Amino acid sequence: MFSVSNSFISSLKRNALGGLLLAAMSFPLAAAPETTVLTPDQDWMPTTDLSLPRQMKIGALENGIRYVVMPSRYSQKTVSLRFELQTASNQTWLVANEADLNSRSLKEALVELRDKVLVNDKVPAAPQSKLTVILVGDIQVRDAIDQIDIVFGGAKIGNSIPGRLFAEKPSPSLEQPEDAETSAQPVAANIYLKTRLTDDQEDSKMRRKELTASQLADDVLMARLEKQLLEANIGLVAVEMEESWSRQQLVSTITVALSNEEELDSAKTIVAKVLEGAKNGNVTADEFATQVQLRHDLFKRHLKVSPSQQADGIAQAIRFNRVYVQPSDELRLFEFHIAHMTESDVSESMIVNWSKGTEMLSHVTGQ
Known part of the structure; x- marks a missing residue:
């Protein structure tokens, strides 16, 4: 996996010397409005070096x-x-x-x-x-x-x-993403890892690079959690990530779902140890390359989205005060950023994300 993954990273870096740089930098400076008479109140989307889709x-x-x-x-x-x-x-x-x-x-x-x-x-x-x-x-x-x-x-x-x-829970869409997984295995207990970061920066290509490094850091942390729990024969149902707002802070929550509540204490010990290691970063080239390839594959699977998925994506962008970028452009930006990123960038993000203000909570379902 090491050689395959790193050859993938190398190919992205080579592409950056050719058409990828031109493609990524070809985003218009701002979305062209439908007319030239929009007032400031009407032209309410963030105006940055990212642009809205032309048809929006x-x-x-x-x-x-x-x-x-x-x-x-x-x-x-x-x-x-x-x-x-x-x-x-x-x-x-x-x-x-x-x-x-x-x-x-x-x-x-x-x-x-x-x-x-x-x-x-x-x-x-x-x-x-x-x-x-x-x-x-x-x-x-x-x-x-x-x-x-x-x-x-x-x-x-x-x-x-x-x-x-x-x-109230949001009204459900009529469909789930194609790669959504539903587990029939019951969840007996959950462990929650939460970290809060102030996110008051304007959306931009540079900010997207920082967010990409942050997401990859979380991906590496989740992979470490899954690996350590499975090696300890803990009944693991899933490890998932969710972002939400709390006041002016962006809250990242990793949920570790367990099938056996009797293993909760053992699992918490393992999770705490992995979290302590995250404070030092130390993301390896292998971890970086593996998570880059997985996230790249995820972007490619989501190139074609339904109106329902696109509407939810636009709503989420508005919620986080970000410019809505179409899936194909998201992929291009990701490839461009990865071509100018190393595991050191991801290590730095992991340290920033998980060194301060981190909480570990647990809950037994049914109680």
Whole structure:
């Protein structure tokens, strides 16, 4: 695996000397708006050296509700709709709706989404909260914007948000990613590793490189956890990572799911030892190359996404105040960054991520 993985890294570095550099640097400096008359309130996406997809249109209605319209020819007469509310403290409420335009109109689908959103006949909101309607699918841009204005433009905006909304789980999409795995093995206990990082930097190509190194550091840490637990014959169900916002901090949570609660103490000892090692980094060339190849393969599997997956991706980008980049461009950026990265960069990120403010919690399911 060592020689195969490192030859893969070498090929990326060679490509950087040719077309890859040109491709990665060919991103327009900023997304071209639909017209030249967007006000600052309407042109609300971050403006950096990353750009939005050319076919994506953004704007804002007179009542302050923002919108994103993204045409997609993935499936005829299919449209995915999202409404995202984000507070000043980064609490998020996401409502999803899927529509087959063979059986109903776009306006009817938008009305259904609006009715799911309204609380006491008003769109819930609070000072400095952000309200966004997202539309992805087989649509005409101008018509879609008009329909959003018709349905949401006259909506009354509230001045409070019921706390119960944030306790609700997001409305599920109709499908899961192709590589989503569901385990029939029951989970008896979980161990949670949490680290908090202040993420107030503007999105940019350089920031994406830092995030790539950070993600690879987490990938290496998860691989180490899995290896050590399996070698100790611990009943391991899964090791997974999730990012979320807490106030102005980005929280990374690694969940270690166990099948036997009686092994919880032994597993916690192993996890603590692996976490202590992470504070020194020491990512090897083999670990770096292996995780790069795995993440590269993941990007390639996700090059073609459905409207539902794309709508969720746009919602996530808005949530993290990042520029939405299409999967093909994400892959190009990843390849460019990897061509200018080594295991030392990943080691440094691991030390920064997991040396301070790290928590280890555990929970036995059913209790």
